[in-house]
Amino acid sequence: MIKLERLTKIYETPVRKVVAADHIDMEVPTGEICVLLGPSGCGKTTTLKMVNRIVTPTGGRVLIDGQDTTDIPTVELRRKIGYVIQQIGLFPNMTVEENICVVPRLLGWDAAKARRRAAELLELTALDPATFLKRYPKELSGGQQQRVGVARALAADPPVMLMDEPFGAIDPINRAAIQDEFLKLQEKLHKTILFVSHDIDEAVKMGDKIAIFRAGRLEQIDSPDNVLAHPAQPFIADFVGADRTIKRLGLIRVADAMTSDAPVLSLGADPVLAQAMLHESGAAALVIVTPEGKPHGFMTAASSFGPGSTCGHASTPIAASVSVAADLRTAVSRMFENDVEWLSCVDDEGRHVGALEMRRIRHLLGRTYEAGGRA
Amino acid sequence: MNDRPVSGRAMGCVGSKVGEWLLWGAIIAVALGVLRWIDLPEMLRRYGGDIVHLAVQHLGLAALSGGLAILVGIPVGIILSRPSFAKISEPGARVLTIGSTIPSLAILALSMSWLGIGTPPAVFALWAVTLLPIVRNTMAGLRGVDPYLLEAGRGMGMTPMQLLVRVELPNAMYVLLAGVRTALAINVGTVPMAFLIGGGGLGELIFTGIDLNEPAMMLAGAIPTAGLAVLVDFSLGLIAYYLVPRGVNPLR
Numbered sequence: 001m002i003k004l005e006r007l008t009k010i011y012e013t014p015v016r017k018v019v020a021a022d023h024i025d026m027e028v029p030t031g032e033i034c035v036l037l038g039p040s041g042c043g044k045t046t047t048l049k050m051v052n053r054i055v056t057p058t059g060g061r062v063l064i065d066g067q068d069t070t071d072i073p074t075v076e077l078r079r080k081i082g083y084v085i086q087q088i089g090l091f092p093n094m095t096v097e098e099n100i101c102v103v104p105r106l107l108g109w110d111a112a113k114a115r116r117r118a119a120e121l122l123e124l125t126a127l128d129p130a131t132f133l134k135r136y137p138k139e140l141s142g143g144q145q146q147r148v149g150v151a152r153a154l155a156a157d158p159p160v161m162l163m164d165e166p167f168g169a170i171d172p173i174n175r176a177a178i179q180d181e182f183l184k185l186q187e188k189l190h191k192t193i194l195f196v197s198h199d200i201d202e203a204v205k206m207g208d209k210i211a212i213f214r215a216g217r218l219e220q221i222d223s224p225d226n227v228l229a230h231p232a233q234p235f236i237a238d239f240v241g242a243d244r245t246i247k248r249l250g251l252i253r254v255a256d257a258m259t260s261d262a263p264v265l266s267l268g269a270d271p272v273l274a275q276a277m278l279h280e281s282g283a284a285a286l287v288i289v290t291p292e293g294k295p296h297g298f299m300t301a302a303s304s305f306g307p308g309s310t311c312g313h314a315s316t317p318i319a320a321s322v323s324v325a326a327d328l329r330t331a332v333s334r335m336f337e338n339d340v341e342w343l344s345c346v347d348d349e350g351r352h353v354g355a356l357e358m359r360r361i362r363h364l365l366g367r368t369y370e371a372g373g374r375a
Numbered sequence: 376m377n378d379r380p381v382s383g384r385a386m387g388c389v390g391s392k393v394g395e396w397l398l399w400g401a402i403i404a405v406a407l408g409v410l411r412w413i414d415l416p417e418m419l420r421r422y423g424g425d426i427v428h429l430a431v432q433h434l435g436l437a438a439l440s441g442g443l444a445i446l447v448g449i450p451v452g453i454i455l456s457r458p459s460f461a462k463i464s465e466p467g468a469r470v471l472t473i474g475s476t477i478p479s480l481a482i483l484a485l486s487m488s489w490l491g492i493g494t495p496p497a498v499f500a501l502w503a504v505t506l507l508p509i510v511r512n513t514m515a516g517l518r519g520v521d522p523y524l525l526e527a528g529r530g531m532g533m534t535p536m537q538l539l540v541r542v543e544l545p546n547a548m549y550v551l552l553a554g555v556r557t558a559l560a561i562n563v564g565t566v567p568m569a570f571l572i573g574g575g576g577l578g579e580l581i582f583t584g585i586d587l588n589e590p591a592m593m594l595a596g597a598i599p600t601a602g603l604a605v606l607v608d609f610s611l612g613l614i615a616y617y618l619v620p621r622g623v624n625p626l627r
Binding site for chain 1: 521523524526527528529530531532533534537541542545546548620621622623
């Protein structure tokens, strides 16, 4: 757990005092990522760098797992905190392996143990150890370099990590990939992470909590959904964007929004039965599935069928489906693409497990506003 | 992804090859010109003993003054580049730049007026001439290290000394050694002037040859001096090639 108490940084210039961070109080529970978000010059980076004392606080204190870090010698403190910066800062005179081994060596690990750790970490960050251990940083692409940067920060298995716009300098396609990898890694590692970003989309994706800064003050700290749904101030509402409700779609999984209790019928079932079930449930459509459980088509009250035909013949083919693991942003995008009101939701094997309707999504997002918001 | 560095390295090789050929061409042309003018076997017979004796003396002067300049210059350059010396490093660098514009001959004269004649003033003057480029390049090399490398190192918990030894010096090594190489080439080339204040060395043949209007004697001093300068520069180039870490060595 990282806890900041009245953490303050004041720069004295000859002309005036500049308050870079003004009595910041916040807490990041163990295993969570807290994204510090705000425009440049808002104090987010200053706040981050006070945790490992790259910036010396003017006042207040930092507690890690309940221990006041003020009394820990600076060098010792920093070796216990993983640090990743936007410029990556891999040492060009060292191989990838030597770069990763820096902190373990500072901590006095023996060489063999440090090298094993380096190989293990490359594997973890999706780089092949045999290929990359002996390379020099200049022989890597930007994305590969930052993966090594992350591996290096994780080398001594620090419980706490500070990440200063770590993926900011990477092209958008690689950035998305490396963000996904990092989140997967975090599921295994449960590090407590302070993560600086100026990108609201990245913050929504990466953060368990988002802390919004302006002019040296912490203005709101909340879950991504609450920041988007209930920005505490007009400034925050502007900052998170006029399309903030659309952004909330990215936070909800299809699995959590779909209706899974709607009835389905097999290919060979009698269409008359289908019409009766539609009438009874009031649902707009009934999904017809193959013997393997895959969505085949759907029937509505308007579907016509001749005598003796089956549901398989009478149904209209399904235009679009979505994976239950996807988020609602993907689902809505697919609905717009296909001009449909609902989607079949499929699991990893492609089996139909539920349906997702547009009105359900509208309701899910709108509910929080109908309640009159939070205090 | 590998293409760029590889072709870059190949280009570097071609570039340095061309330079090398040009250099050898020039040396051979000069040598041919000289051989038409003087009788080489006759020169060696008359001055061979002097050349060996004076070349040893010459190298001794260069090694002593150059060695002392390295021993003093690199630490001074390091100290001047420390953040706690930021206040004096700017004026310090300016003094060094002005200092390096003073001609070697003037430094020798100043040194003589203070220390008299003989080897000590010659070594001191050569030391002073050599020192400046070493200090300047050490500072330039260390200042040129990407500040984000320093932040990364500090953030990982390196002490200032660890940062210096593991990050700053290896990354500054290429520029630093270029300074040493230039400085020692200047040094070896300046040693002949040491003769003027009684320091000995191959200058004895050069200046006496000029005074007696005896070209063979002058060249018996000048050719070995040039040869030594090229040899020193070449060996330092070789040392730099192996001493600069591979990741930051543009030659490898």
